[in-house]
Amino acid sequence: MDYYDPGDLARFPEVGKFAKDLMDKFFEYHDSATGRDGALTRREKALIALAVAHAEKCPYCIDAYTTRCLETGADPEQMTEAVHVAASMSAGARLVHAVQMQKALVKNDAM
Amino acid sequence: MNEPTQTESPTGTGGPCFSRRIARCGLGAGPLAIRTLQANVTKLCNQACVHCHVDASPVRTEQMSLECVNRCLEILDEGDAIENLDLTGGAPELNPHFDYFVGEARKLGKHVMVRHNLTVTLDGNPRTGEAKRYIPEFFAENRVEVVSSLPYYSEYFTDRQRGKGVFEKSIESLRMLNREGYGAGELELNLVYNPAGAFLPPSQKSLEADFRRRLEEDHGVRFDSLYAMTNMPINRFEKELRRKNIYDDYMEKLVNAFNPETVEGLMCRNMLSVGHDGRIYDCDFNQMLEMQARAGGKPLTVFDLDLGEAMGREIRFGVHCFGCTAGAGSGCGGETAA
Known part of the structure; x- marks a missing residue:
C-alpha cells in the first residue's frame, strides 16, 4: 500500500462514508472559506492555502493549491513568496523559543 | 436549429464524446449565423510558440493566394450578415496580400480584426527580412481591431x-500601438491571455x-479588454502534453x-x-x-460557397471541443459562458 498516492486526493469525499453529515459540513465550510471571492480574492485565498499546505507538509494540498493558484492567475514568483512566508513563520515560531532557552540559561547561571 | 452531429474527429475515438455530452444536456449546437469570416492567411510566423x-x-x-x-x-460582399473579417495565421501580416485584403474589406464596410502577435512589427519577415514597422500606423489608418496574445x-x-x-x-510594440491611439477608447486593442501550462485560465x-x-x-501600456482563452489539446500543445505524459490529465480536466x-x-x-487554400x-x-x-x-470551399447551404451544415465536433x-x-x- 502506497502512502500519499496522488490519486487519493480524488477519493477525499469517500471519507464521508461514515459521519457523512460532518463531512458535508466540512466541504461546505471549506468551499465557502477558500473557493469564493470575499473580502479576499480567490487568488489571495489560494496563496494563503498554498502557504498553509507547505507549513502542514500536505502533498495533496500542495498539488491542489498549486493548480488553484495558477487557475486564479498567480505566477510562480508570487507562489514562491507565499511559501517563503510559511517557511519564515515556521522558522520564527521555532526561533522565538530561544527566549525560553535564554531564560533557562539565566536560571542555570549560564548567561 | 440543427441537432448535434456525430462526426467526431479521429482523436475522439474511444474517449469522451463531445456530441453526446451536449445532446445529454438537451442542447442543440447547429449554426446560428455567419457573422464572422475568419481567414487563416499564412502559417508563416516570426515566432514558434x-x-x-x-x-x-x-x-x-x-500562404493564401490572391485568387483566394x-x-x-466576394463572399464578404455577398454576405450582408457577415459583419467581421477576422485575419489570423501564423502572423497574418506576413501574407503578401495582407494589406490589400484589409483595405478592400474596409472598403466593403466590414469590421476587420487582426490576430497580431506584436513582435512581427519589430522582427519583420523571418524569410525575406522585410521590415514591418509600419504595421501600427497601417492598422490605425484602417481602423483595424487589434487582438494580441500576451500570456x-x-x-x-x-x-x-x-x-x-x-x-x-x-511591450515595445504595444507602446507603438498606444502612440497611434490604440487602447484609448477609439481604436480597439484587446489582449489575449492563455495559460502558460496545462491548467485552465483564471476568471x-x-x-x-x-x-x-x-x-x-x-510599462505605461493601455489596452481595452482582455480575453482569457483555454489551450487547445491539439498539434504542438498536444505533443507537449503527451511528451510530459499529462495529456489524459489535461483532457480529464477539460x-x-x-x-x-x-x-x-x-x-x-x-x-x-x-484555410490558406480556400477550404x-x-x-x-x-x-x-x-x-x-x-x-x-x-466539402465546403470558398470557390463554390453557397452561404445559405453553409448555414444548413452540421458542425463537426471532436474531443478538442x-x-x-x-x-x-x-x-x-x-469567455463565452452565458
Missing part, C-alpha cells in the same frame, strides 16, 4: 511560452484588472469542467473559418485538424 495550435513558425511556407483572397472578398503581464510566463525576449518586444474579469494595473504601472452555459456562445456557431472549416481548430466543413453532400466549453468557456473573444 509552445502552445500554438497552428504549428506556425519561421519555416512554414503556406479575392474570393473571400502574462510579466516576463517569465510570456517568454516561457512565446520565446526569449518576446515580452520586452511585445477573465479579475485577470483583466491585474493586467490593466500592472501594464499601466510597470471534460470535468464542461459547462453547458458555454454551448450557446460556441464560436463555431457564428462563423466560418477559411472552409467550422473553426480554426477544426482547420488545423483538417476536419473540413461539409454541406449539401460536399471540450476546450471551448470548459469553465467559463473559450472562444476568439475570450
